Amino acid sequence: MSSHKHTIVIVGYGGMGSYHTQLIEENGRLEVAGTFDLLEERRSASEAAGYTAYASYEDVLADPKVGTILIATPNDVHKEIALAAFRAGKHVICEKPVAMSSDEFIEMTQAAEAAGRVLMVHQNRRWDEDFRVIKEMYDHGTIGSLFQLESRVHGANGIPGDWRHMKAQGGGMLLDWGVHLLDQLLFMIDSRVTSVSSNLSFVLGNEVDDGFEATLQFENGVKAIVEVGTTNFITLPRWYVKGTEGTGIIEDWSLTGRIVTRNQESEKLEPTPIRAGVGLTKTMAPPSEGATITEALPPAAELSSSFYTNFADVIEGTAEPIxxxxxxxxxxxxxxxxxxxxETNQTIKDFDRY
Ligand code: NAD
Known part of the structure; x- marks a missing residue:
């Protein structure tokens, strides 16, 4: 491990750029050498917070003490900022979504490779505790084999800010929250995606989607439903997962939740029919007493290191990127x-084959 700290300049000192300064301060291996933002008011905010505000991006790139550029601008300019960084011999950490398209990202990875520099994307929600609890259940069969996962985030504030409303700047919820939720699922489920169906919502009348629903079928039999909504005044749980031996629910980011599993010890008793609405049902009656066990959520799966520690290890050549x-x-x-x-209202088959 290197004894000196790796210096980073944050390009785009807005909401996420300023949050990165706090996160980097908490990590002993990296330090913020300054920031660059196009807006005078954000440069002043940076100086007020104690971070040198560079006058231009050229000045950042020309500064030999800067090893890494962290890109936290709107999505449409990630690529050009990254390519210039690689030309100047800098490493890049880039916010999600890393690019406007897969083609743009391929261009970025090729430039990184040609320059012999690291490009790492800040898919930070792989470290979210709610996700890691689900990963633990998935990896260890806590409630049997997980065969259906529902991953949702719901808000009632519409699309925030300015550029997130604009298609040309990479706005919309699929690129914003969708990229996190999909990254979590593909990181966890080691299987090909065999079919994809979806619909986008435009309730708020923007030119970009204000929410979406997507259903993914995996080759190993797992089905995932992913939903993002911004006009949900009552929210559904963050996670609802079904396993062959039980069901799990995580309501929120504070990890309010539980698992309910089949009680293997109890003799199989028929449920007692209940009146439901104006009818009678045994199928939908609660399980008979003792047939199930309700427990706390399991502890979260651990990742080998934090995002920033992993980045420092990667540029020192001592670890693979997470x-x-x-x-x-x-x-x-x-x-x-x-x-x-x-767009086509059709199911895309064999997604991973292409
Ligand atoms: P924001 O609008 O709050 O901040 C963006 C800043 O970039 C603004 O201050 C703007 O003036 C500046 N900027 C624009 N173009 C620039 C350029 N060419 N050079 C320098 N500065 C420029 O946006 P935000 O919410 O901070 O989002 C920024 C990025 O971070 C987006 O890619 C977004 O998706 C991502 N983000 C990630 C997370 C996460 O949890 N990983 C959370 C929020 C945002």
């Missing part, structure tokens, strides 16, 4: 398939 570029490319291609499925 977020690998071929995985990022596959997610971008899946997003393109989801757009195509919604």
């Amino acid at each position: 977020v690998k570029n071929p995985e990022v490319l596959r997610v971008l291609k899946l997003i393109e398939a989801i757009f195509a499925a919604a």
